[in-house]
Amino acid sequence: MSEYIEHDQQGLSVGIVARKNFTFAAPPSEMVLENGTRFGPITLAYETYGTPAADRRNAILVLHALSGDAHAAGIHSREDPKPGWWDIMIGPGKGIDTDKFFVVSTNILGSCMGSTGPRSINPATGKAYGHNFPLVTIGDMVRAQKALMDHLGIEKILAVIGGSIGGMQVLEWCVRYPEMVFAAVPLATTTRHSALAIAFNEVARQAIMADPNWNHGDYYQGPRPDMGLAVARMIGHITYLSDEAMRHKFGRRLQDKSDFSFNFDADFQVESYLRYQGTKFVERFDANSFLYITKAADYFDLERQHGAGSLVGAFAKGKARFLVVSFTSDWLYPTYQSRAIVKALKKNGLEVSFCEIEAEWGHDAFLLPNTRLTSLIKGFLERVYTEIRQQ
């Protein structure tokens, strides 16, 4: 996902919010990861917006994508007015209405935005984990989120919502903890990466690993592999847009010049944009986290993990009501992948709504202001909130 900082046009906001931490799985009660190793302690950074209902049945879990964090809405302080990554969607009267719902937004295991990840200090050695950090999976991330839900006393989640890798977590939640998920909104996502998606991730990872500063993941004492991470981010950005979006946004326009420079400076606007995005990204993100999270996304395979190769089998355990949304110009997770989800849900007799939104902005469309997406989510949440209270 790209970083879009969009303030709500109407100025509606959850206001000043604070990041919280939840730590669990301290030795000797480590979490057993999918790869078989024991791991702990684990800290998850999270934020909450709105107020939990007395019966805790108004909880919504929001899950971010590759480079996101727990800060999904509001601002951290008057001095730091940067709103959360989904401030356009979460807030009073918005698509995810904080006047009604209690929203939990958590950072994923393996990230570098406050949760335990490769950059964290291993308490056993006093040094950063680096390449000794275990290869966590989407399943491990979701199991950690389950521990957070238990900690918050939430037994039934009204809706789990997320896009892209966040959407993978949504799907994982539905089959791993079917009793806990009343409704699910997977956006612009897939049950498993295509070869194309894995290919882009691999090229991005190679860019990081080819940076001499990477040093096999052991770089926290010295210079960081910034160049590699910046290139990795540039590759990502290409996949988040679309031919149409790039044509409109940049075309072949030149950046601050009227003719070619006949050297390897950034002549084209698109070059300049990618360089800027790459440079900006290294300021806030850790290269190792990028490696670990993209690998987790590549390994994610709902049919293999939960359905012995069958997606219909994987969803057999599912109980949630679904709203599946894809975007016409998303070529990273094209609509056919969302349709495969819908098909499997139908075969299992599960209630599913599906909408393919006409949008030119490619995969990133789910993060951008979109009245269609907002009204879909709003309408769906209204409905399931009515249904959960009738039970």
Place this chain on the structure above:
Amino acid sequence: MSTLKFDNNSIRFDLQIIAAWVAPNSRVLDLGCGTGDLLSYLKTRKKVRGTGIEHDEEKVAQCVEKGVTVLQGDINAEVLDYPDEAFDTVILSQTLQQVYEPAALLRTILRIGKKAVVSFPNFGHWLVRLQLLLTGYAPVTRQLPYEWYDTPNIRVISIKDFRRFARTVGFKIFKETAIRVNGREGRTIGFIPNLRASFGIFLIGK
């Protein structure tokens, strides 16, 4: 919360008849559900568990906004995914005349549903017959408002045609009603329906 609340009383006359044939608390699939008026009505009035299929994004969004479960897609393709008898009633309201392979679709509908309700504009109506006879042009009526070159209605069906179609394809007609509509209002036609009714509505099964 949407301020534009759907008024449950303003459902179209033909949809009221269809709704009357749907059992309370049953499972319903509405093919070509439009903005979800019928499903919304059935959900509120009869506690029906409904799903609609609609190809138009705008209409799909309106369904979701009013709390109706809906899939954006082509009805001919979407029906194939459902298991046998997944629904008590499958509704094909004013869509049959646009279906490329009606026999195949009806067979699938009666596989995934125990019963089906099919409605269509009656091409046997006297006004249609008279127009062609007197003017020599392809008929254009309130129920079939298109010119021959822009109509989505690729099938021409009369009430009698549908009865014969039932025998050919091999399904049973449990109930049939012919209606004449005027705006949202309407009334049933008992006497020579194939000549006097603007719509035919059939409840069919295997």
